[in-house]
Amino acid sequence: MAYNFQLFKSAADEALNWLQKEFSGIRAGRSNPSILDGVQVESYGSRVPINQVAGITVEDARTIRIKPWDASVVKNIDVAIRESNLGLSVAVDGEGLRVSFPELTADRRTGLIKLSKQKLEEARITLRGEREKVLKDLDKQEKDGEMSKDEKQRYRDELQKLVDDTNRKFDDLAAKKEKEISE
Numbered sequence: 239m240a241y242n243f244q245l246f247k248s249a250a251d252e253a254l255n256w257l258q259k260e261f262s263g264i265r266a267g268r269s270n271p272s273i274l275d276g277v278q279v280e281s282y283g284s285r286v287p288i289n290q291v292a293g294i295t296v297e298d299a300r301t302i303r304i305k306p307w308d309a310s311v312v313k314n315i316d317v318a319i320r321e322s323n324l325g326l327s328v329a330v331d332g333e334g335l336r337v338s339f340p341e342l343t344a345d346r347r348t349g350l351i352k353l354s355k356q357k358l359e360e361a362r363i364t365l366r367g368e369r370e371k372v373l374k375d376l377d378k379q380e381k382d383g384e385m386s387k388d389e390k391q392r393y394r395d396e397l398q399k400l401v402d403d404t405n406r407k408f409d410d411l412a413a414k415k416e417k418e419i420s421e
Contacts, residue, residue: 241379241393243372243400246372249368250401254404254407260360261415269296269301269339271302275289279311281311288318291308301338302337312335319335326338347419351420354416362405372397376390376393
């Protein structure tokens with residue numbers, strides 16, 4: 239009987255996706271439209287993400303262009319970005335809005351790197367919790383006589399390989415984000 243690691247694998251993938259999403263929300267020195275994903279705009283009586291009321295494009299390394307599909311929401315987008323406390327400056331012009339990313343200070347870079355390390359640790363904690371669930375299940379199956387000690391050890395080794403592989407992916411993402419922040 240082979241142990242099914244599918245629940246663990248899907249939880250590990252979820253943690254990896256979560257970490258990618260969290261890292262995309264951490265602003266580095268260059269323009270990145272995904273930083274606006276969490277900003278909600280008041281539009282026709284409901285709150286929606288900016289990308290549902292406007293086209294978002296990267297103009298250059300420090301500027302994003304937002305072109306609303308309806309000119310009446312320009313002011314709401316401007317207010318939403320300013321209230322989001324992302325440290326971005328917004329200018330309204332005839333075409334829509336221009337969002338500028340200011341140069342990061344050394345203190346801000348240090349703070350962002352620290353924040354990215356916190357997010358990395360949160361993902362690792364989630365992964366450890368999932369590993370513990372599998373280990374408890376393996377112990378239970380051995381105790382109930384559904385598997386031998388050798389099988390249990392083999393599955394533990396296989397689980398550790400999966401954990402190590404996922405942690406490597408976490409570390410790669412974190413290193414990439416830290417490099418992006420430092421540039």
